[in-house]
Amino acid sequence: MTERRQDPTPVDTDPGAGASVLGFPAEPPGDDDAGDLEPVPDGAEVAGVAARPGLAYVRHPDVAGGVLLLLAGVAGAASAWLPWEQGRETTGLDLVVRAVGAAREGAAELGRTGLWQPGAVAAGSAVLVVLGLLLLRPARGHRVSGVLALAVALGVAAAVAGRLVDAGGDAASLGPGVWCAAAVAGLGLLGALKAMLTAPRVTAVPDAPLAVG
Known part of the structure; x- marks a missing residue:
């Protein structure tokens, strides 16, 4: 009887499993990405690593970051229509109109009155x-x-902090318009960090061998 010899080495049935591009998971382009590819120039670096031939950037929107910045704009619109001080009806829009008038008299007047905020x-x-x-x-x-x-978000945050200082640190005296302005700064910071920290997407050019590392 002939004894069948078994090979203990496992066979990888999926050659594409675990493939990576410059250390990142490889994402083969789909049909929708075919027109959104930008070839990586020779000698370019991606995430600090020299790019290999046959790679391309996948052009894509940053939906999360964009929505956060748009929400910051919505909070800014609310800040313009809401009072900036408790017990008063002076809205942010009223203060902006005054700021334009103060700016015509010079930056010193704008800073003295606090209307720059x-x-x-x-x-x-x-x-x-x-x-x-x-x-x-x-x-x-x-x-x-x-x-x-x-x-921009840091500038808005400085304006909110300046308003709080002008109020003597009494947060209770600030109106809802100021808190909406604080939301502008917070949402703007989140959206900015999302856009800054998102690395470019790299994939293999169609009909080109995938650079596996």
Whole structure:
């Protein structure tokens, strides 16, 4: 009787399992991604690693980051229509109109009256909406928009902090408009960090061998 010899080495039935591109899981492009590929230039680096031939960037929108920045714009609109002080009906929009008048007299007057704060919130909210729309467009990456959004959100946060200082640290005296302005800063920071920290997607060019590492 002939004894059948068994090979203890397991056989990988899925050659594509565990494939990676530059240490990241390889994502073969689907039919919908065929028109959203951008070849990686020769000598370019992805995540600090030299790219191999036959790779391409997958252009994609940053939906989460874009929605966060758009929500920051919504909070900014609410801040314009709500009072900024308890017991008073002066809205953020009223303060912005005053800020425009103070700005005509010079930056010193704008800073002395503290009207730069609602002006910074209104302008920052508008910029965040524009950046949020840019994040919804397919692109290789959105880090530049993320850095800009971070700078704007920090400016809005400084305006909110300045308003709190002008109130003598009494948070109870601040109206709902100021808290909506704080939401602008918080949502803007989250959206900016999401765009900045999302790495580019890399995949194999169709009809090209996958660089497995």
